[in-house]
Amino acid sequence: MKLKDIINEIDVIDTSGDLNVEINNICYDSRNIKEGDLFVCVKGFKVDGHKYIDSVIKKGAKALVVEDEVNLEGVTLVKVSNSRKAMARIGANFYGNPTNQMEVIGITGTNGKTTITYLINSILDNKNVKSGIIGTICHKILNREYKANNTTPEAFELQKMFKEMKNADVDVAIMEVSSHSIELNRVDSINFSIGIFTNLTKDHLDYHEDMNNYYEAKKKLFFMTNKANIINVDDPYGKKLVEELESTHIETITYGIDNECDIKAENMSITPKGASFTLVTPKFSGEIKLNTPGKFSIYNGLAAASAAYILGYSFKDIKEGLENNKGVSGRFEKVENSKGYNVIVDYSHTPDSLENALMTAKEFSKGKIITVFGCGGDRDRTKRPMMGNIAGKLSDYVVITSDNPRSEEPNSILDHIEKGIIETNCEYKKIVDRKEGIREAIKMAKKDDVVLIAGKGHETYQILGDKTIDFDDRLVAKAIIEGEM
Ligand SMILES: CC(=O)N[C@H]1[C@@H](OP(=O)(O)OP(=O)(O)OC[C@H]2O[C@@H](n3ccc(=O)[nH]c3=O)[C@H](O)[C@@H]2O)O[C@H](CO)[C@@H](O)[C@@H]1O[C@H](C)C(=O)N[C@@H](C)C(=O)N[C@H](CCC(=O)O)C(=O)O
Numbered sequence: 198m199k200l201k202d203i204i205n206e207i208d209v210i211d212t213s214g215d216l217n218v219e220i221n222n223i224c225y226d227s228r229n230i231k232e233g234d235l236f237v238c239v240k241g242f243k244v245d246g247h248k249y250i251d252s253v254i255k256k257g258a259k260a261l262v263v264e265d266e267v268n269l270e271g272v273t274l275v276k277v278s279n280s281r282k283a284m285a286r287i288g289a290n291f292y293g294n295p296t297n298q299m300e301v302i303g304i305t306g307t308n309g310k311t312t313i314t315y316l317i318n319s320i321l322d323n324k325n326v327k328s329g330i331i332g333t334i335c336h337k338i339l340n341r342e343y344k345a346n347n348t349t350p351e352a353f354e355l356q357k358m359f360k361e362m363k364n365a366d367v368d369v370a371i372m373e374v375s376s377h378s379i380e381l382n383r384v385d386s387i388n389f390s391i392g393i394f395t396n397l398t399k400d401h402l403d404y405h406e407d408m409n410n411y412y413e414a415k416k417k418l419f420f421m422t423n424k425a426n427i428i429n430v431d432d433p434y435g436k437k438l439v440e441e442l443e444s445t446h447i448e449t450i451t452y453g454i455d456n457e458c459d460i461k462a463e464n465m466s467i468t469p470k471g472a473s474f475t476l477v478t479p480k481f482s483g484e485i486k487l488n489t490p491g492k493f494s495i496y497n498g499l500a501a502a503s504a505a506y507i508l509g510y511s512f513k514d515i516k517e518g519l520e521n522n523k524g525v526s527g528r529f530e531k532v533e534n535s536k537g538y539n540v541i542v543d544y545s546h547t548p549d550s551l552e553n554a555l556m557t558a559k560e561f562s563k564g565k566i567i568t569v570f571g572c573g574g575d576r577d578r579t580k581r582p583m584m585g586n587i588a589g590k591l592s593d594y595v596v597i598t599s600d601n602p603r604s605e606e607p608n609s610i611l612d613h614i615e616k617g618i619i620e621t622n623c624e625y626k627k628i629v630d631r632k633e634g635i636r637e638a639i640k641m642a643k644k645d646d647v648v649l650i651a652g653k654g655h656e657t658y659q660i661l662g663d664k665t666i667d668f669d670d671r672l673v674a675k676a677i678i679e680g681e682m
Pocket residue numbers: 225226227228238239240241242243244245246249333346347348349350351375376377378381
């Protein structure tokens with residue numbers, strides 16, 4: 198493709214060299230550059246991509262997108278004010294604007310995004326509608342799975358994936374839209390049909406600094422949609438969002454349980470096995486039985502049902518689709534075992550989700566609640582004592598352990614969490630090795646107790662410094678219970 202077509206509609210400050218040059222591929226990482234590529238220099242949080250100019254030219258880059266003043270012969274230069282913003286348009290141009298040819302549902306909010314993508318996917322599968330998923334667990338096109346390094350990848354990866362979806366005749370792409378991806382322009386050139394807002398609670402304040410910035414980031418998605426916005430009005434930020442969207446011409450569909458809304462749940466009943474409710478919409482209503490417990494599961498069911506409602510599906514389609522879903526990997530997932538313990542692995546890694554998971558466990562536990570959890574390194578530190586406090590208040594015993602310490606000293610993360618638990622009367626232990634932490638919890642468990650292993654859910658690794666080791670809470674717990682570890 199010619200460079201001039203690739204850079205069509207990006208904000209160009211200046212160019213030099215031949216814009217008719219043929220470009221083989223687009224790339225933003227010098228480690229992946231090949232002969233004939235366009236290289237975009239991104240000023241990152243750790244390094245400045247301009248640093249790699251010499252190296253990419255040696256490897257045969259034909260053109261560069263730069264923010265800095267660069268004087269070079271023999272390559273074409275395109276100067277822009279914001280490389281990340283340019284990348285979004287370049288990606289869409291290079292891959293032929295694939296999102297113009299499918300419905301894209303974007304889901305944002307602190308908790309529930311992954312779960313909702315899979316619930317919508319179940320509804321679509323049930324109707325034999327071809328769909329793709331982009332999100333935390335993996336990226337998926339029909340039945341092909343791709344490793345997810347980020348929940349919402351960079352624009353080039355996103356657009357490439359949409360192109361593959363288009364080639365596979367996918368009709369609906371369902372994607373998690375992280376606040377980082379919005380702020381870092383990864384999703385700028387996606388043609389979203391529907392936006393879903395789940396909730397906004399404390400997380401990622403290392404990046405956004407305060408809740409208002411975090412909200413403002415998420416809000417942008419709802420000004421990028423062309424069909425409808427679906428919003429949880431039981432969440433205070435959701436309510437605020439609905440007010441702010443009043444001036445737009447896009448349809449707003451509200452959902453909830455406690456407040457007046459378009460799509461709601463009534464007659465809720467929650468058991469250890471699941472949650473049932475009456476789905477009430479302006480067009481139809483009826484009973485739905487979800488296979489995961491907790492009030493939060495009903496919110497996720499409502500969000501998915503609202504998306505299907507907008508897409509024109511019937512009550513039967515929605516009911517069958519939601520009821521076919523047997524749960525999402527690492528989300529309140531029971532570790533089946535021969536000893537009869539209730540061991541649950543859950544991806545709660547924020548104060549709100551940990552509280553929800555523990556409240557749900559308490560609803561059906563006939564015994565004690567034993568919680569094992571930690572907090573990620575190089576992530577929001579303010580949530581650590583809050584999570585310690587919540588775990589202490591809602592558990593009978595807590596093991597504070599490691600959850601991807603990354604570059605931080607693991608013991609100091611445990612100390613941060615401890616600050617919040619000390620204020621409660623809960624008995625606890627700090628065990629830095631997660632496997633030993635899980636062993637301690639299981640050793641304490643008696644019949645009818647619930648052991649909640651929180652924070653890592655589907656993850657199959659533990660990040661320690663710059664090393665990543667295999668670690669799957671479900672396999673570790675099972676092996677310990679069965680005496681194999
Ligand atoms: C804060 C953040 O989002 N950082 C992302 C950002 O990294 P960065 O700015 O530090 O990049 P950098 O290392 O400074 O490099 C700058 C540029 O130089 C290039 N480079 C770098 C080294 C080299 O040898 N050659 C080279 O060309 C890089 O490719 C990049 O273009 O750009 C990188 C390249 O795309 C991303 O991988 C990286 O995500 C990191 C891994 C990350 O952890 N992000 C998290 C916080 C994130 O995005 N999370 C959200 C939400 C998660 C959730 O709660 O669900 C997500 O969507 O995943």
